[in-house]
Amino acid sequence: MHFTYYMPTKILFGPGKLGELIKEDLPGTKALIVISAGSSMRKFGYLQRLQGILEEKGIAYAVFDKILPNPIKTHVMEGAALCKEENCDFIIGLGGGSSIDSAKSIAIMARNEGDYWDYVGGGTAKGQPIPNAPLPVVAITTTAGTGTEADPWTVITNEDTKEKIGFGNQYTFPALSVVDPELMLSVPPKLTAYQGFDALFHSLEGYIANVATPISDMYALRSIELVNKYLPECVTNGGNLEARTNVALANTFAGFVQTESSCTSEHSMEHALSAFYPELPHGAGLILLSEAYFSFFGTKIPERFTGLAKAMGVDVESVPKEQHPQAFLGALQTLKEKCGVADLKMSDWGIQSGDIPKLAVNARETMGGLFEMDRYTLSLDETIEIMERAYR
Amino acid sequence: MHFTYYMPTKILFGPGKLGELIKEDLPGTKALIVISAGSSMRKFGYLQRLQGILEEKGIAYAVFDKILPNPIKTHVMEGAALCKEENCDFIIGLGGGSSIDSAKSIAIMARNEGDYWDYVGGGTAKGQPIPNAPLPVVAITTTAGTGTEADPWTVITNEDTKEKIGFGNQYTFPALSVVDPELMLSVPPKLTAYQGFDALFHSLEGYIANVATPISDMYALRSIELVNKYLPECVTNGGNLEARTNVALANTFAGFVQTESSCTSEHSMEHALSAFYPELPHGAGLILLSEAYFSFFGTKIPERFTGLAKAMGVDVESVPKEQHPQAFLGALQTLKEKCGVADLKMSDWGIQSGDIPKLAVNARETMGGLFEMDRYTLSLDETIEIMERAYR
Numbered sequence: 001m002h003f004t005y006y007m008p009t010k011i012l013f014g015p016g017k018l019g020e021l022i023k024e025d026l027p028g029t030k031a032l033i034v035i036s037a038g039s040s041m042r043k044f045g046y047l048q049r050l051q052g053i054l055e056e057k058g059i060a061y062a063v064f065d066k067i068l069p070n071p072i073k074t075h076v077m078e079g080a081a082l083c084k085e086e087n088c089d090f091i092i093g094l095g096g097g098s099s100i101d102s103a104k105s106i107a108i109m110a111r112n113e114g115d116y117w118d119y120v121g122g123g124t125a126k127g128q129p130i131p132n133a134p135l136p137v138v139a140i141t142t143t144a145g146t147g148t149e150a151d152p153w154t155v156i157t158n159e160d161t162k163e164k165i166g167f168g169n170q171y172t173f174p175a176l177s178v179v180d181p182e183l184m185l186s187v188p189p190k191l192t193a194y195q196g197f198d199a200l201f202h203s204l205e206g207y208i209a210n211v212a213t214p215i216s217d218m219y220a221l222r223s224i225e226l227v228n229k230y231l232p233e234c235v236t237n238g239g240n241l242e243a244r245t246n247v248a249l250a251n252t253f254a255g256f257v258q259t260e261s262s263c264t265s266e267h268s269m270e271h272a273l274s275a276f277y278p279e280l281p282h283g284a285g286l287i288l289l290s291e292a293y294f295s296f297f298g299t300k301i302p303e304r305f306t307g308l309a310k311a312m313g314v315d316v317e318s319v320p321k322e323q324h325p326q327a328f329l330g331a332l333q334t335l336k337e338k339c340g341v342a343d344l345k346m347s348d349w350g351i352q353s354g355d356i357p358k359l360a361v362n363a364r365e366t367m368g369g370l371f372e373m374d375r376y377t378l379s380l381d382e383t384i385e386i387m388e389r390a391y392r
Numbered sequence: 393m394h395f396t397y398y399m400p401t402k403i404l405f406g407p408g409k410l411g412e413l414i415k416e417d418l419p420g421t422k423a424l425i426v427i428s429a430g431s432s433m434r435k436f437g438y439l440q441r442l443q444g445i446l447e448e449k450g451i452a453y454a455v456f457d458k459i460l461p462n463p464i465k466t467h468v469m470e471g472a473a474l475c476k477e478e479n480c481d482f483i484i485g486l487g488g489g490s491s492i493d494s495a496k497s498i499a500i501m502a503r504n505e506g507d508y509w510d511y512v513g514g515g516t517a518k519g520q521p522i523p524n525a526p527l528p529v530v531a532i533t534t535t536a537g538t539g540t541e542a543d544p545w546t547v548i549t550n551e552d553t554k555e556k557i558g559f560g561n562q563y564t565f566p567a568l569s570v571v572d573p574e575l576m577l578s579v580p581p582k583l584t585a586y587q588g589f590d591a592l593f594h595s596l597e598g599y600i601a602n603v604a605t606p607i608s609d610m611y612a613l614r615s616i617e618l619v620n621k622y623l624p625e626c627v628t629n630g631g632n633l634e635a636r637t638n639v640a641l642a643n644t645f646a647g648f649v650q651t652e653s654s655c656t657s658e659h660s661m662e663h664a665l666s667a668f669y670p671e672l673p674h675g676a677g678l679i680l681l682s683e684a685y686f687s688f689f690g691t692k693i694p695e696r697f698t699g700l701a702k703a704m705g706v707d708v709e710s711v712p713k714e715q716h717p718q719a720f721l722g723a724l725q726t727l728k729e730k731c732g733v734a735d736l737k738m739s740d741w742g743i744q745s746g747d748i749p750k751l752a753v754n755a756r757e758t759m760g761g762l763f764e765m766d767r768y769t770l771s772l773d774e775t776i777e778i779m780e781r782a783y784r
Contacts, residue, residue, distance in 0.1 A: 001405070001406055001407075001637050001638075001641070002405065002406030002407070002408075002409070003405050003406060004402065004403065004404055004405070005402065005403040005405065006401075006402040006403070007399070008400035008402075009397075009398075010396065010397065010398040010400075011396065011397040011398070012396055013393070013394065013395050013396070013397065014393055014394030014395060015393075015394070016394075017394070214614075214641055218610055218611075218614055219610075222606075222610055245393050246393075249393070249606055
């Protein structure tokens with residue numbers, strides 16, 4: 001039992017917490033607020049509320065509002081240029097994982113020369129050391145999906161090379177995160193489901209990863225329990241604040257899992273899908289892969305599936321041990337059905353079955369590191385096999 | 393469900409981790425090593441190993457070796473004076489909670505004028521703001537009891553006023569903690585039991601405190617399970633590294649509990665006992681109080697005892713709900729018996745029954761804050777009643 005624990009972010013969690021930001025010391029005097037290109041941050045008044053808080057605290061700001069659902073390197077570079085031009089000394093990511101991840105990456109490039117892909121590791125990226133510490137980041141989440149508020153990771157797509165790569169280090173944790181489930185009440189059902197499943201897969205993968213720790217296991221199992229229990233209600237009755245709060249908690253816990261453990265190769269495969277098909281939401285991509293992925297690993301590392309099955313509500317005492325992987329898969333299927341995502345097909349997003357070998361190669365080249373986190377090492381053939389089995 | 397989470401310490405956990413300190417960036421160029429006045433850090437070679445690591449890293453050091461089991465303010469001031477004289481820029485606490493807590497307090501006074509009691513809050517202490525950030529602290533634990541490696545707290549006794557007060561803030565977390573269970577193999581049985589129970593009470597109190605959070609609850613219940621399962625083996629067979637590792641983990645988890653939740657008035661009462669009877673180990677003092685304390689709260693907040701009973705190994709499904717407090721108390725008594733601490737008496741340490749009202753007043757005056765963490769607010773009479781029931 002050996003591990004290193006580090007998660008230095010301060011987290012304000014709970015309904016109404018955005019309002020309490022007024023009482024916090026913020027890490028600068030002028031913020032670059034990073035939000036999506038969509039209308040929701042203004043439509044629901046979240047941006048205006050944040051601006052009001054900053055004004056009341058005497059903190060200046062500029063707004064960068066171009067982030068796409070699968071955020072791209074071009075916008076990281078543009079945001080960093082705006083940050084320098086405006087002399088902002090910290091970044092606030094307001095929105096879903098795309099805005100907050102972009103905020104983290106902009107925080108790096110606002111303090112360093114060259115191109116973002118000079119510093120990222122994997123694929124064609126150069127993996128150079130980052131000379132200067134990034135600007136501090138405040139994360140304000142309006143979705144429950146990526147867990148980025150409690151981890152150092154940022155996932156950006158290089159549109160030119162079709163590489164979607166996760167990156168981060170000890171300096172890319174948010175300094176402060178606000179998780180206010182009231183801001184999540186407005187997320188529509190389909191996105192709620194995709195994002196909730198993203199959180200679920202972070203915890204499921206983190207639990208079967210070979211770098212799992214006693215701390216990540218604890219967060220993972222609790223997170224899985226909470227998603228399984230509360231996500232269907234969030235999807236069918238999005239206004240239920242109690243359910244939203246519990247899924248938000250599950251998601252933050254999944255962030256801890258990603259910090260202390262890791263995602264596995266399922267995430268690499270999904271990044272390949274959504275790098276080539278940017279319309280595919282990340283959570284949907286994971287749902288598409290999951291049955292094939294977890295049934296494969298159920299045969300290779302069945303011992304990890306007892307915990308997963310139990311967390312998914314299976315009465316494991318009454319099921320023979322060798323059937324725990326199958327029982328887990330059954331519970332996962334039931335959850336998909338309850339959340340209305342059991343019938344997603346790759347072909348819905350235009351993915352061609354003939355693309356699979358190319359996608360598998362992309363997954364291994366751009367996010368090969370996560371294949372090393374699997375307890376069973378997949379060959380290229382097995383990667384293709386899993387992705388082909390997932391194809392419909 | 394509202395909480396703030398913050399625990400920025402990096403923790404290296406596991407057998408052999410002291411050796412890995414060589415690979416870590418340490419937060420300064422000259423360390424003040426703070427150790428106890430006892431012989432064990434030298435006898436077991438722990439000090440020499442640390443010195444060797446620092447020498448290999450080109451880091452200078454001075455040693456301050458006066459800390460008592462119940463550490464005192466005089467030594468905080470002396471250590472801070474030595475730190476200034478030697479121009480040390482960080483502090484390493486090596487040993488049990490007493491040395492690490494002293495390191496935290498020395499780190500404050502090495503950077504600030506006046507007396508330590510100017511800054512502490514409670515009792516006759518002045519509670520002034522601390523002008524300068526403390527020096528960074530590295531904690532290397534050789535016992536599993538206080539959880540101080542994962543919390544900001546430091547407990548120091550003012551010998552002149554007989555006040556034993558816990559203190560800390562966002563700046564008094566260790567920057568880095570090393571939890572190496574191999575260093576704990578040498579702890580003798582009785583101390584192992586006292587310290588393990590200290591960790592247990594941190595988690596038990598943290599679970600019944602009114603500021604408990606979903607995160608502290610998770611750490612508390614897991615910590616209680618681990619102490620209950622592994623502490624008897626550590627006491628009877630101290631060389632069992634697996635058992636030591638699990639109790640070390642329980643203790644670190646209990647540190648998280650103290651960070652995210654709080655101790656309750658049981659700790660205030662114990663601080664009064666050991667402020668007046670400094671020979672009384674803190675863990676033993678808690679054991680003396682615990683039956684009376686938890687049976688009182690079992691009648692006031694029975695709903696919190698289901699979780700506690702389950703974590704202590706009670707099959708709660710087969711016990712009627714109203715009997716869960718009693719079932720918990722039975723399991724606690726069994727654990728005390730297994731660890732050889734069921735027969736401790738206050739009178740063993742010279743405590744007089746006539747002292748109790750004075751001790752109860754001291755508890756409420758010096759550590760009154762923890763009484764506010766109870767879900768049921770104790771009167772002075774009830775405080776005396778609990779302490780008198782605990783008297784033997």
